Amino acid sequence: MAMKKAEMEEHRADYQALVSKARLAEREGLFSRAVELGLSCWDHIDGMMQYERRYEQREFSSIEAIDIVLRHSPLLLDFRNLEKLEGLLKDYRRIDKNTSVSLADRLTEARALLWDAHRLWDHIERNPGARQDKLRQVLGGDQCKWRAITEKWEKMGLLVRTSEGASYRLRLSTRMGALVKAKCPSCGTIADGPKAMFLEELDCPECRENVLFVLLPGTTTDKETE
Numbered sequence: 001m002a003m004k005k006a007e008m009e010e011h012r013a014d015y016q017a018l019v020s021k022a023r024l025a026e027r028e029g030l031f032s033r034a035v036e037l038g039l040s041c042w043d044h045i046d047g048m049m050q051y052e053r054r055y056e057q058r059e060f061s062s063i064e065a066i067d068i069v070l071r072h073s074p075l076l077l078d079f080r081n082l083e084k085l086e087g088l089l090k091d092y093r094r095i096d097k098n099t100s101v102s103l104a105d106r107l108t109e110a111r112a113l114l115w116d117a118h119r120l121w122d123h124i125e126r127n128p129g130a131r132q133d134k135l136r137q138v139l140g141g142d143q144c145k146w147r148a149i150t151e152k153w154e155k156m157g158l159l160v161r162t163s164e165g166a167s168y169r170l171r172l173s174t175r176m177g178a179l180v181k182a183k184c185p186s187c188g189t190i191a192d193g194p195k196a197m198f199l200e201e202l203d204c205p206e207c208r209e210n211v212l213f214v215l216l217p218g219t220t221t222d223k224e225t226e
Contacts, residue, residue, distance in 0.1 A: 003047055005055075011047025018044070019065050031072045031156050032198075035081060036185065036212035041065035042084075046092050053098065060099045062106075070106055074114035075152050077121065080201070082111055116141065117149055124159070124170050133167035182213035190216070 003011075022037035045063055052058040066085065073081040085107055089096050096103045119139055124130050130138075135146035150170060153159035161168040182198040183190055187207035191198075198213045 003050060005051070008047045008051035008054075011044040012051045015041050015044035015048040015065070019068075022065065022068050026068065029155070029157070030214065032076060032212055033185065033214050035069055035072050035076065035078070036214075038065045038068035039081065039084065039212075042088055045088075045095060049095065049098060062099050062101045062103070063095065066103060070110045074110045075117050075149065075156065077114065077118055079111075079114055082107060082114065113149075116145065120146060120149055121172070124172055128171045129169045131164070131167055132161065132170055181216045183216055184209070184211055185214055186211050 018037055018041045022034045022041070025031070025034035025037055042065060045065060049060065049063075053060075066088075069081050069085060073079075085103075089103055089107070116139075120135070123135075123138060132147060132150055133143075135150075136143040139146065150159055150161060150168070154161050158173055160171050160173050162171075179192060180195045180198065181190055181192055184204040184207065186204060186209040189204055189206040191205065191213060201210050201212050203210050204213075
């Protein structure tokens with residue numbers, strides 16, 4: 001869709017403001033929030049790219065807002081965001097066409113990582129205290145990949161790695177069924193529910209916005225839903 005210069009400038013400004021907030025959320029360890037902000041940038045990607053290619057002669061290796069979602073969604077076990085990216089690339093084919101890195105290929109890789117992460121999560125959930133150095137024997141594949149996932153989950157606060165000899169014992173810091181509190185980023189409403197529920201977008205019961213709730217630290221209980 002053709003845009004006037006002023007429209008492209010507006011999209012560029014909105015994109016830059018949102019992606020800046022997403023970077024900050026990443027630095028603060030708020031990875032679900034970073035993904036939400038990355039997703040909110042997507043409406044502005046096409047206009048931003050049109051402006052910067054036309055008026056700044058910029059070439060794109062990738063798109064930061066997409067990178068943020070690809071980086072974290074697989075490890076948050078959020079397949080819906082990857083489906084949304086597939087839709088974006090189909091609707092705006094020139095986004096992938098005008099990046100030197102194939103975003104379609106990276107989407108395929110992210111989906112593969114998501115399924116690997118799901119297998120690993122299930123293994124640790126069924127076997128608390130599983131040894132990190134035995135993951136390749138149990139799950140196959142590349143040991144370096146399994147180690148990288150566990151290190152990232154530890155950084156996200158989802159996993160506890162306890163040193164034992166030359167390796168680590170692994171346990172989930174919270175179960176997906178454990179009850180937590182989460183906050184609507186739009187209106188501030190606090191909601192209770194199983195952790196798994198808040199790893200995808202929901203309609204806020206108060207403001208009715210479809211948002212990704214922000215998990216509040218220190219609110220997990222040992223009780224699980226039936």
